[in-house]
Amino acid sequence: MVVYLDHAATTPMLPDAILAYADALGVVGNPASIHSQGQAAKRMLEEAREKIAATLGCDPIEVVLTSGGTEAVNLAIKGIWWSRNRGAPKPVILAPGGEHHATIDTLEWLEQHEGAEIGWLPLDDDGLVRPDEVKAALERYGDRVALVTLLWANNEVGTIQPVTEIAALAATSGVPVHVDAVAAYGYLDIDFRAVRDASGSSGGAGLVAMSVSAHKIGGPVGVGALVLSRSASIEPLLHGGGQQRRVRSGTQDVAGAVSFAVAAAFTTGHRADEAVRLAALRDRLIDGILTAVPSARLNGPAGGGRLPGNVHVAFAGCEGDSLLFLLDMAGVSVSTGSACQAGIPEPSHVLRAMGRTELEARGALRVTLGHTTSDSDIDALLAALPGAYAQASRAGLSDRTTKLGA
DSSP states (O other): OOEEOBTTTOOOOOHHHHHHHHHHHTOOOOTTOOSHHHHHHHHHHHHHHHHHHHHHTSOGGGEEEESSHHHHHHHHHHHHHHHHTSSSOOOEEEEETTOOHHHHHHHHHHHHHHOOEEEEEOBOTTSOBOHHHHHHHHHHHGGGEEEEEEESBOTTTOBBOOHHHHHHHHHHHTOEEEEEOTTTBTTBOOOHHHHHHHHTOBTTBEEEEEEEEGGGTTSOTTOEEEEEOTTOOOOOSOOSSOTBTTTBOSOOOHHHHHHHHHHHHHHHHHHHHHHHHHHHHHHHHHHHHHHHOTTOEEOSOSGGGBOTTEEEEEOTTSOHHHHHHHHHHTTEEOEESSOEETTEEOOOHHHHHTTOOHHHHHTEEEEEOOTTOOHHHHHHHHHHHHHHHHHHHHHOOOOOOOOTTO
């Protein structure tokens, strides 16, 4: 039996979401068609949009359905940047270090192809974006700032960011904000309207856009949404029909939206109790890891400052990838904090942004809990970890220098 502890990558689909998906796939009709079958499909689509909007604290018309979180992030960042640069140039995008690669790669593309300038915001030792650093950057760049983008909660180390405070600073400066809430959705109270109101966001300034994804909350892969304020100004990525507010063209995925809505309603309805349950399992796992491997170091804040299902630990003297493979052989699926390119282990960019050394960043392991996680899963990981760590430590750190012809 495999113990699955990688819910931040994707969480198993909820049974009701699977049933809803299968049933909706049997419905024939393009929601853009005006005949009765098309209008029946449109009714299903719009009812799903209403349910999704209710879980996000926004109006249904503000929910722009996408192919997932990555598209939503790209649409928000590129679309807002293009819109803000129609007249006087505003090349600067403010973003924290350690963002998800959907953001990092988008920023680098804009930098290389469109002349954008990236103002990287530092993270503190716990992975937190400090509002005073945002304030200083807004003042330093002035009216050259196109937008601010940040994670609601870091997908790797689980740090919850002060979104409302940062949105308030941006609103005061007349700058729009995009928040990537993919990792936070389903685990934290996500309320788009409440943050806009509390931060003084209005018009096109402050919080105007927020990205989410269905497969992180028990819905299907390939479905997501960009919550886009009615007052936001944005250029589309896709052209050809303008089905969603002329912001996102393309025939809409009715079955995906219906399944997304079922997962969203279920997860939001159980979120508070589930967060308490997961936080208890998380804390037991953290205590168990630090007891089994005293040299291990918890990354990110302890307690309420991190996502309830996130555990991120650095293990000294070994590769995170080695631990991952050894735990996988023991029947436990987790994730590493590093990205592998061409088979060469690379240090976690998030930990590097938090000030960790390369050696500290290379031994990272991310364990994420979700709706299928039980006490026995925690027991299984804690039982397998000492042996896996001992073996990984004996292997040590890999030589990252390639010796051709040796």
